[in-house]
Amino acid sequence: MISEYEKTRNINIQRNKELLESLGLDKPLVEPKEQKRKPSTTSKKRKSTATNDEAEEPSQPATKSQCIEIATNPDSTVRRSSRNTGKHVDYRSEIRGDQVLPLAFSSGVKISENEGPLGRDDGVRKHDPKTYGSIPGVEVGTWWETRKGCSIDAIHAPWVGGISGGRQGAYSVALSGGYDDDVDLGYAFTYTGSGGRDLKGTKAAPKNLRTAPQSSDQTFENPFNQMLKRSSETKKPVRVIRGFKLKSPYAPSEGYRYDGLYHVEKAWTEKGLNPKGYLVCKFAFKRLPNQPSLPVREVSQSDETTE
DNA sequence: GGGCCCGCAGGG
């Protein structure tokens, strides 16, 4: 028995896929090369492309070779899971003891060995997140345990919000599975806008939430949705991070990963995947060429509730 | 697992 929710979701996903196809986004511009991870033993070097300024120019994405050359530091690859926070897990002995590696590492979900926050530990930014294009020193594939790390490294400033931007368009977006009918092809994806959620709850039950179910239409009046629409006009590059909650083969198994620059190809509205069919703002993203290929999860996500 | 409630950075 397929639930109404499932049915609507399948329809929406199909529609969004067709939309991406109609835009020519069903295939990557460049076929991803095979991801070879050579077990280098050279010391870690972090190339900081010292091209600051230029908030107007899309800065160059890091090349693939740059990322691969970063060596594996055995001590720094110890990965903590946000799900295990406060559980007093000795990750180091876990790895050295029984050779169990965290999934994010063993399945090759990372591209770069970079692990944030980079640079400073005091939480002060070295770079301004209110810029278009890449952030100096932060390679495509850089991984953080929490959204706070993304913020410190100026990749995506908001700790919760999915969209950050300015007058000429969005600076960055976070894909974290907030909307079930979004389609993620890696090199292209659909994204749902902000708003239309009742974050306060009722007077009787003031929840003071940060996220909540859809309870009204989204519109392009919403400043964040407006920014993304602007992006589709100005073609400013948008930084994209993918989070572990995203249901996609391109999602990291833990934490958040910087996946490089995308363009917003189209903005539209459609009936969203919610009980009342409230309208949502939708956006089609396309990844810019000449960036490291995205890692794919080996374990397929068979979390379909097929019963 | 789910419910609740919190700080925080950003934008108006």
Next chain:
DNA sequence: CCCTGCGGGCCC
């Protein structure tokens, strides 16, 4: 100031 938002921690 105010309010928002694809987190996260804690408690159960």
